[in-house]
Amino acid sequence: MKRTSHEQHYLLSAKARSFSLMDIARLADDEAWELFKEARWPEGVACPKCDHKEHYWLGTRKQWRCKCCKHTFSVTSGSIFSNHKLPLNTYLMAIALYSNCAKGMSALQLSRDLNVQYKTAFVLSHKMRESLMDAQTAKLDDEVEIDAAYVNGHVRPANHIANRVDRRKKENQDPNKRAVLVLRERHENEGEGGFKTVTAIAKAETEESVEAFVARHVEPGTTISADESNAYNSLHAKFKMERVNHSVEYVAKCGANTNQAESFFSRFRRMQLGQVHRFGNLYLDRYANEAAYREDTRRKSNGAIFADVIGRCGAAKVSREFCGYWQGNKKQAETLI
Ligand SMILES: [Zn+2]
Incomplete structure (x- = not known):
């Protein structure tokens, strides 16, 4: 079907309730080019x-x-796909596969599906993750939930009991252990769940890390729900707080709960266990944000998510962290709150 230049591609239209990978695979080179141009x-x-x-x-x-x-530019110049080596179609296919995976996708699986080298798939999936990071500037208000969970801190107990250590003691813990902090704003319609989610990484769930995280994202006058952890105590001075004691109940009599934050961690864990397997600390902020994006878009059609991710990949600037990754340009330090 030939379209005039001002008509929107059907995959980008609101009417596109869903799409299949076959739609992307069938795109000719010039159609893929046109689709990318319109999304960008x-x-x-x-x-x-x-x-x-x-x-x-x-x-x-x-x-x-x-x-x-007088700058000369192509459809991908200045975007995360600038200086691309693969056909545009392959990038669209990568975005389609990535959008369709509600629990994330490992680079290994992407490399098999696209028939590209593992390292190509690795950089590609990190560039897509990077394009989602603009959600991290969001401000939350109204009713917000906060919670934290630890990753990369598992110390395997020694085989024989005589060799086992007290894993609760700081000196016996894994130095790579990190806390993933999450803030979720609840939808004003009850039953719609959380809809705006931000995340941050800290060495531990402490009053300091929680305060810095909340200061960055939460507007004054917000009501914050939290569990019984001491890390949230100092928030009482600035916000209206609702607390739930998880060792006793999941929803307090007053209705206080952190179910939306728990729902985020449920997806995050399934992404870790089922797909990515190893969340390196260097990019842990990216994985957490990806889980947040997937959680917030869970009710959208895959066509809408696909269009949104292409738009972000087109709008995102040249990736500083993954441009020339295999030539040695690597991110040097993890991002902590
Ligand atoms: Zn110009």
Whole structure:
């Protein structure tokens, strides 16, 4: 089906309730190019350098030249897929596979599905994760839940009882242990669950890390629900607090609960155990944010998620952390609150 340039691709339209991988696989090169262009610039092609909207079209090279700054750019220039080596179709397929996996996807599986090298799939999936990170600037208000869970801290007990140590003591714990903190705003319609989720990584669930996290994301006047952990005690000075004691009950008599935050951790754990297996601390913030994105989009059609992720991949700037990854340009330090 031929479309005129101003018509929206059906995969991007609100009517696209779902799509199949076959739809993507059947796209010819120029259709994949068109789809990517529309997702990247829904308001019309704009220069990635100066955002100017007037340009010359260099047809034979499939590029534009900005009338303002004279910058020459292609459909992927300045996006996370700039200098791409694979056909655009393969990237769209990667986004489609990634959007369809409600519990995340391992790089190994992606490499098998796309028939690309493992390292290509690894960088690709991290670039997609990176494009979702803008959710981390969100401000939450109204009713918010906070919770934390530990990862990478499991110390296997020694075989013989005589060799076992007290794993509760700090000196016997794994130094890689990290706390994943989550804040979720509840939907105003009861029953719709959480809908805006932010995450952060800390060395431990403490008053200091919790205060820094809350200060970054929570508006004054918000009601915060938390469990009985001492880390949340200092929040009483600034916010209206609802507490639930999980060793006694999951929903307090007053209705206080952290069920939406628990729901996030449930998905996060299934992503860890079932797909990614190992959450390295270097990129732990990315995995936590990915689980948050998937949790927040759980009621959207896969077509809508697909369109959203392509839009983000197009809008995201060249990946600083994964540009030239295999030439030695690696992220140096983990991101802690
Ligand atoms: Zn320009």
